[in-house]
Amino acid sequence: MGRSPVRLRSPWYVTVFVGCAAALFVLPILGLGTRVSWTTLGSDLASSQAGEAFRLSMVTSLSAAVLSFVLGLPLAWTLARRQFWGKSILRGFVLLPLVLPPVVGGVALLSVFSRRGYVGGWLYDIAGIDLPFSTAGAVLAATYVSMPFFVITVEAALRSLDRAFEEAAATLGADSRETVTRITIPLVAPAVGAGLLLSWARALGEFGATITFAGNIVGRTQTLPLAVYEQIEANPSAGYATSSILVATSLVVFVVLHGRLGDPSRALTRSSEDRP
Amino acid sequence: MLSFVLVLLPVLLAGCSSEGSDGSGPDRQRVELIVSAASSLTDVLPDIAEAFEAERPEVDIIFNFASSGVISAQVNNGAPADAVVLAGWAPMEALDENELLGGEPVIVTNNTLVIVTQPDNPERIGSLVGLAAAAAEGEIISLCSENAPCGALARQVLSQAGVELPDGQVTVGQDARATLRAVTEGGAVAGIVYSTDGAGAEQRVHIVPIPGADNVTAAYPAAVLEGAQHTVEAVSFVEYLRSPDAQAIFADAGFLPL
Numbered sequence: 001m002g003r004s005p006v007r008l009r010s011p012w013y014v015t016v017f018v019g020c021a022a023a024l025f026v027l028p029i030l031g032l033g034t035r036v037s038w039t040t041l042g043s044d045l046a047s048s049q050a051g052e053a054f055r056l057s058m059v060t061s062l063s064a065a066v067l068s069f070v071l072g073l074p075l076a077w078t079l080a081r082r083q084f085w086g087k088s089i090l091r092g093f094v095l096l097p098l099v100l101p102p103v104v105g106g107v108a109l110l111s112v113f114s115r116r117g118y119v120g121g122w123l124y125d126i127a128g129i130d131l132p133f134s135t136a137g138a139v140l141a142a143t144y145v146s147m148p149f150f151v152i153t154v155e156a157a158l159r160s161l162d163r164a165f166e167e168a169a170a171t172l173g174a175d176s177r178e179t180v181t182r183i184t185i186p187l188v189a190p191a192v193g194a195g196l197l198l199s200w201a202r203a204l205g206e207f208g209a210t211i212t213f214a215g216n217i218v219g220r221t222q223t224l225p226l227a228v229y230e231q232i233e234a235n236p237s238a239g240y241a242t243s244s245i246l247v248a249t250s251l252v253v254f255v256v257l258h259g260r261l262g263d264p265s266r267a268l269t270r271s272s273e274d275r276p
Numbered sequence: 277m278l279s280f281v282l283v284l285l286p287v288l289l290a291g292c293s294s295e296g297s298d299g300s301g302p303d304r305q306r307v308e309l310i311v312s313a314a315s316s317l318t319d320v321l322p323d324i325a326e327a328f329e330a331e332r333p334e335v336d337i338i339f340n341f342a343s344s345g346v347i348s349a350q351v352n353n354g355a356p357a358d359a360v361v362l363a364g365w366a367p368m369e370a371l372d373e374n375e376l377l378g379g380e381p382v383i384v385t386n387n388t389l390v391i392v393t394q395p396d397n398p399e400r401i402g403s404l405v406g407l408a409a410a411a412a413e414g415e416i417i418s419l420c421s422e423n424a425p426c427g428a429l430a431r432q433v434l435s436q437a438g439v440e441l442p443d444g445q446v447t448v449g450q451d452a453r454a455t456l457r458a459v460t461e462g463g464a465v466a467g468i469v470y471s472t473d474g475a476g477a478e479q480r481v482h483i484v485p486i487p488g489a490d491n492v493t494a495a496y497p498a499a500v501l502e503g504a505q506h507t508v509e510a511v512s513f514v515e516y517l518r519s520p521d522a523q524a525i526f527a528d529a530g531f532l533p534l
Contacts, residue, residue: 107349114354115503132355133310133340212349215312215340230318230341232457236480 029247035240044241052219053227054245057204059135060223064142064203065196068150071143072199073192076151080158095152097145102208109141109213131213138214138221142203149202150195157191158184197257201250307506309513310356312340312347314363314496316387316426316452316470320529321361324522328513335509343451344425351376351501358510361498361517363387363452363470364425368497378507381499384517386532388491389426389433390474391484392459393466401466402484404437410465411445418447418458418467426452429492430468437490456481470494472530493532 010018037044045051079091097105113120113131123129131137165187169179207225214221216230224246232239313321318341325337340357342350347360348367352374361384362368368381393401399410411417419441420427427448434441447464449455456473458464460480474483498517500510516522523533 103346103349106346107353110350110353110355115356116354120354130356132350133357211342212346213355215350215355216342217310217338217340220338230315232453236460 032240032243032247035236036244037237037241040237041241041244044238045245047235047238049218049222049227050224050238050242050245053222053224053242054249056135056138056219056221057223057225057246060138060142060210061146061200061203061206063139064146064206065150065200067139067143068147068199068203069192069196072147072150072195073154076154076158076195079151080155091155095148097209098148100209103212105145105209106141106212106214109137109144109209113137113140113213133215133217133221135214135220138210138223141209141213142206145206145209146199146203149198153195153198154188154191157188161187193257197254201254204246204250306336307334307509308336308338309358309506309509310338310340311359311361311510311513312342312350312355312357313361314344314347314425314451315341316363316473317341317361317496318453319476320472320526320531323529324517324525325513327521327525328516331516332509332512335513337513345421345423345450354503356503356505357501358504358506359498359500359514361496362425363496364428364494365497366425366428368499371499371501376502378500378502378504379511379514381497382514382518383495383534384498384514385496385523385526385534387470387472387494387496388532389429389468389486389494390471391466391486392456392469392474392477392481393484394459395480395482397466397482397484399465404434404439404486404490406484407434407466407468408439408441411441414445415465416445416447416458416463417441418449418455418464420452420455420469421448421450424449424451425494426455426468426470429494432492433468433486433490436492475530496531 111117115121115124131140165183166179169183205225211226216222216226228239228242329335344362344367348370351371371377399415401407401410407417419430447458449458452470452473455467456469456477459467460477498514500514504510
């Protein structure tokens, strides 16, 4: 991977297809740029609820990414390495949030976590926690739709990992903790990074489950996508200005982080260099 | 075990994260009233709430704006709100049937429908019949979903006028705002929306009124919910919506008097 000394030249038609694909992704964003009133951007943002929505979007998307990591890593590991009855059914359920229509995901969460749901009622009675219409609810909705991206990415990496490295480490006397920390984790680290990035991005753009489960409440659950939705008809310049924040933030993060995710072979070399 | 952890952890962690971030929490002395309202009221209700809060400083009104269908799904599934203001009777009746209302619903304002076209009205649409003519020429018309109040009313208006739009020429928006967006953003040549939404977008659309005989009145009923945390304040707010002060604000935004 990445070590081939031969530089392959792309045939001309590949270049054409790449050009079309790139245009498909770049042009709409440039088009969006023409809708933003750049001269009044500052005042549009000040007059809108963009600041508060930005803060909430950061809180919910980062919390969702952290939860995806904390809960999704053991889940991805289990799906990749353990054999148990119902594993493929469990994986099916994990992927379902990817296809649920927006409002349906929210209603599904309400049916469980609202005060009248079987988990929510219990939470409310013993702890006074009411998730719908709260920031915590927005985090839960974002986690529900974004964790699948983390789990599939990491599970795929774990499954395609060459077990020979781990077996060799074990043969050389490494215990299982050492094998995991010195071999497995460095090898899947790039996939974990990519999974985090994907799940964060999905959480940042999350709309449907959030508006249904967490509501559209300024300062509490109105994240950037919800603020854009509310503003785009009545006050389009504020709506497009708010969208531009979402686009700019994500683009910076993607450009800066994706280049640093690296590839597994480099990760392993680096970790062996780190050895004391 | 795994499923237990899966269910519990997000709840606990999410609870922590929101507490950590929410430094400016509301004062505990105040009453926080959550009002779920139809998205066509997004621009008018906050002004009315401000006037109400000036009279009742202890009350903080928090709005949750969504389509009437989403609000109905939220309330039916136990989301916490004190009162609802919906567009049309159908979603309110559904809540009533499920015994989720804490009082009789009352109409707080009315709206009518208009035709909106692209600013230069390229198809020269001047009536409901003109909409059908444009559709017959292959243009796309934007209507609210049949299940949204504005969609049920638009279809009623069309059938009263004996106008039929072929399904293949209609793009369906989930609420009045999505329907308007299909016209302002250029996908549809014209649409039928609330007159208030048309007025709010008058720089970006051309408005064709629908004559009174063909038009319908869209009522906005409000009600206190059975699960309200602050029933007394919710009742006063719903009553306030019918007061002359509130009606003046509704009228400024293009709504019809009671």
